[in-house]
Amino acid sequence: xxxxxxxxxxxxxxxxxxxxxxxxxxxxxxxxxxxxxxxxxxxxxxxxxxxxxxxxxxxxxxxxxxxxxxxxxxxxxxxxxxxxxxxxxxxxxxxxxxxxxxxxxxxxxxxxxxxxxxxxxxxxxxxxxxxxxxxxxxxxxxxxxxxxxxxxxxxxxxxxxxxxxxxxxxxxxxxxxxxxxxxxxxxxxxxxxxxxxxxxxxxxxxxxxxxxxxxxxxxxxxxxxxxxxxxxxxxxxxxxxxxxxxxxxxxxxxxxxxxxxxxxxxxxxxxxxxxxxxxxxxxxxxxxxxxxxxxxxxxxxxxxxxxxxxxxx
Numbered sequence: 001x002x003x004x005x006x007x008x009x010x011x012x013x014x015x016x017x018x019x020x021x022x023x024x025x026x027x028x029x030x031x032x033x034x035x036x037x038x039x040x041x042x043x044x045x046x047x048x049x050x051x052x053x054x055x056x057x058x059x060x061x062x063x064x065x066x067x068x069x070x071x072x073x074x075x076x077x078x079x080x081x082x083x084x085x086x087x088x089x090x091x092x093x094x095x096x097x098x099x100x101x102x103x104x105x106x107x108x109x110x111x112x113x114x115x116x117x118x119x120x121x122x123x124x125x126x127x128x129x130x131x132x133x134x135x136x137x138x139x140x141x142x143x144x145x146x147x148x149x150x151x152x153x154x155x156x157x158x159x160x161x162x163x164x165x166x167x168x169x170x171x172x173x174x175x176x177x178x179x180x181x182x183x184x185x186x187x188x189x190x191x192x193x194x195x196x197x198x199x200x201x202x203x204x205x206x207x208x209x210x211x212x213x214x215x216x217x218x219x220x221x222x223x224x225x226x227x228x229x230x231x232x233x234x235x236x237x238x239x240x241x242x243x244x245x246x247x248x249x250x251x252x253x254x255x256x257x258x259x260x261x262x263x264x265x266x267x268x269x270x271x272x273x274x275x276x277x278x279x280x281x282x283x284x285x286x287x288x289x290x291x292x293x294x295x296x297x298x299x300x301x302x303x304x305x306x307x308x309x310x311x312x313x
Contacts, residue, residue: 021229072119120212131211142192148297
């Protein structure tokens with residue numbers, strides 16, 4: 001029981017995700033700024049923003065559903081934090097693993113978007129409701145290619161356990177290169193999931209203020225922003241575990257450092273893509289995902305099904 005509580009609340013659970021999430025936000029903002037020839041924030045800025053919001057007053061709109069409005073940020077943070085327990089971040093085995101945990105992780109990573117939708121919709125603000133609808137609409141665009149690209153790797157590994165996938169590809173490192181197409185699709189889809197440029201349509205500041213987050217303030221806004229940071233770390237960890245299962249023969253301390261480097265590498269790629277592209281319209285985003293990303297992800301599935309029957313295991 002004590003070991004389980006340690007994993008949930010300390011490592012790799014809430015405390016670790018809180019610290020690493022704030023660090024990930026700083027790295028993302030710093031790289032993004034440097035790519036735009038700006039200085040960027042100081043290293044303590046994400047923590048300072050969090051503490052500032054914690055100390056501010058919470059203002060709840062009169063017409064809002066108070067219970068849903070308050071619970072949405074907590075559900076988003078809890079779901080994204082729980083997903084890390086099933087992802088191997090230190091070796092081949094996750095803290096909790098079973099055959100089928102990849103479905104659980106993908107389900108848990110869907111909950112934050114649904115929580116953003118409910119929080120924005122029940123704010124009863126025009127800007128929040130528009131942002132909420134955009135979040136939900138965008139969900140149906142990027143989820144299909146994201147899921148297909150991840151599940152394609154599971155098909156080739158012949159297991160529905162993330163730990164099993166890591167174990168398989170660590171024994172067959174050459175097979176990782178067959179999933180390069182899926183990695184590219186997953187990385188681009190991740191921009192939509194995290195609502196980052198060019199898919200930051202649900203919270204387009206120049207159009208709808210802050211989208212679903214418009215009416216949030218104080219600690220509720222702090223938890224929402226923290227959930228986005230945690231989701232960034234968890235999603236980057238998932239992609240690193242499935243598509244970049246290298247260095248597992250290293251000593252434990254070096255292996256953990258290598259995991260941090262992998263996550264930072266994926267965050268850097270996300271920052272680079274943010275800096276390169278401009279924001280798309282919602283219809284352009286949906287068209288791009290269904291016309292290009294989904295067929296590419298499906299091609300990865302077909303390729304892996306063929307390779308599964310040809311390659312030695």
